[in-house]
Amino acid sequence: MASLSHSIKRGSAELAILAVLEDQPVHGYEIARRIEQDTDGVLHFTLASLYPLLYRMEKRGWTRGAWETTSGGVKRRCYSLTAAGSKQLAASRREWNAFFRALNHLGGFSRA
Amino acid sequence: MRDWSDVVDARLAALGLDTEREQQIRAELAGHLEDACADAVRRGCAEEDAVARALERVPDWTRLADAIRQADQKEGSMSPDAKTLLLPGMITLGCAGAVMLGVTLLLGSVGADPRATVPMAAAVLLAYLMCGALGAWCSRRAGGGIAARLAAGIFPLLLHISIFVTVVVAAMFGTRDPERLQFTFQLRAALIFIVIPGIALTVGALPFLRDHAETRASA
Numbered sequence: 001m002a003s004l005s006h007s008i009k010r011g012s013a014e015l016a017i018l019a020v021l022e023d024q025p026v027h028g029y030e031i032a033r034r035i036e037q038d039t040d041g042v043l044h045f046t047l048a049s050l051y052p053l054l055y056r057m058e059k060r061g062w063t064r065g066a067w068e069t070t071s072g073g074v075k076r077r078c079y080s081l082t083a084a085g086s087k088q089l090a091a092s093r094r095e096w097n098a099f100f101r102a103l104n105h106l107g108g109f110s111r112a
Numbered sequence: 113m114r115d116w117s118d119v120v121d122a123r124l125a126a127l128g129l130d131t132e133r134e135q136q137i138r139a140e141l142a143g144h145l146e147d148a149c150a151d152a153v154r155r156g157c158a159e160e161d162a163v164a165r166a167l168e169r170v171p172d173w174t175r176l177a178d179a180i181r182q183a184d185q186k187e188g189s190m191s192p193d194a195k196t197l198l199l200p201g202m203i204t205l206g207c208a209g210a211v212m213l214g215v216t217l218l219l220g221s222v223g224a225d226p227r228a229t230v231p232m233a234a235a236v237l238l239a240y241l242m243c244g245a246l247g248a249w250c251s252r253r254a255g256g257g258i259a260a261r262l263a264a265g266i267f268p269l270l271l272h273i274s275i276f277v278t279v280v281v282a283a284m285f286g287t288r289d290p291e292r293l294q295f296t297f298q299l300r301a302a303l304i305f306i307v308i309p310g311i312a313l314t315v316g317a318l319p320f321l322r323d324h325a326e327t328r329a330s331a
Contacts (some may be wrong), residue, residue, distance in 0.1 A: 028140060029147035047141060047169050048176040052183035059183075076147075077140045 013053055015096060016043055018081065018089040021063060027076035028054060054079060062088050114149070114163060116142035123173045127181050137180060145169065196256030201267030204247030204313075208268030211239040237312045243268060244316025251320075258321050265317025269310050276305045 016035045020026060026034070031054075032045040057063045062085035068078045081089070120142045127134050145166045152162035170176055215236055218228075247264035256264065280298055 027143070027147075029144045029151075032144075033151070045169075046171060046176075047144060048172065048179045051137070051141065051144075051176075052179040055180065055183040074143065074146075075139075076143050077136070 010053070011092065012096075013043065013045070013049065014057065015089070015092045017053065017057065018062065018085055018092065021079055021081040021085065022089060025066075025068070025078040025080035027068075027070070027078045029076075031079070057085070060084070060088075114146075116146040116149070119145065119167075123170070125174065125177045127177055127184070129181070129184055133184070137184075141176075193260075195254040196251050196260040197264055200247045200250035200254065200256070200264035203250055204243050204264060204267045205271060207243045207246060208240065208309075208313075209271065211236060211243070212271075237308070240268075240309050240312035241316035244313035245320060246316075247313075248317035248320035261321050262314070262317055265320070266310060266313040268313060269306065272306050272309055276302060279305075 016039070017031055020031050020034050028050060032050050035043050035045065054063070054065075058065055058079070061082055063079045064082050065077050065079050067075050070076050117138065120138050124138065124141065127137065129137070148166040148169055149162045152165045153159065157165060215232065218232065244265040247267055248261040251261040251264035279301065283298075
């Protein structure tokens with residue numbers, strides 16, 4: 001059960017990050033801020049949960065990091081989605097949809 | 113104004129990465145904390161509160177260092193395809209190659225004894241079932257999807273197909289035996305050399321195309 005819980009957490013965090021990067025390149029703080037804001041704080045990142053994940057995703061070729069100067073004039077490492085990342089995002093969305101449909105089918109949500 | 117690079121340098125242990133990569137990571141983390149602090153100030157926090165809020169994002173610096181170290185090194189040496197497909201596939205191929213070598217050696221010592229044909233064929237099929245299972249299991253352990261597990265399981269077919277093609281082409285151009293030029297001979301050879309081993313490998317891989325029992329039970 002512990003490993004499932006861990007994989008669900010990681011999978012949902014990866015999906016959230018990929019979804020944020022779908023629109024435009026964003027740096028680490030902004031990724032975390034948007035996810036927290038859009039999920040009303042349900043998904044919350046510490047640096048220890050965000051950056052290792054970002055580095056893994058970059059190594060897998062899903063994202064590409066590059067130093068850019070922001071509108072505020074400071075340098076930040078911005079992450080953009082690669083073609084492999086877009087494919088992964090689409091696959092993750094399908095998987096999570098199937099997962100939630102399965103839970104709905106079992107009545108897990110309505111009876112909770 | 114606080115220098116967040118100093119904060120990170122003082123608290124984050126050495127990551128053991130190459131110098132440039134380590135500096136980049138430290139600069140990135142410092143930038144994150146700086147943005148968090150500036151954001152809190154913009155929302156009306158006093159400077160001290162904003163700093164405290166930013167630092168709350170790193171409850172444990174040791175854990176952060178460990179997590180980054182692992183993320184940067186763990187998956188660095190091998191791509192996901194190499195881990196989930198090529199490596200398990202090569203293991204399976206090696207085992208299947210060993211089986212074929214064993215059969216060849218046995219045939220050399222037993223000769224064409226018809227009594228040995230059935231037990232030997234059964235042993236080869238059983239060995240191929242196990243090879244297919246091994247490939248799919250290794251791929252599943254490495255986090256491979258269903259396609260990668262199946263491909264790793266039937267990986268030895270590459271060897272079979274390459275040998276078959278070589279044999280057929282050699283038969284077409286290099287033999288004077290009319291039987292070998294017939295389509296039925298080639299079909300029979302394909303059946304014996306590709307289809308049957310392929311079925312054995314696939315059947316062996318099948319149980320491992322599902323996810324772990326724990327995941328199924330929990331879901």
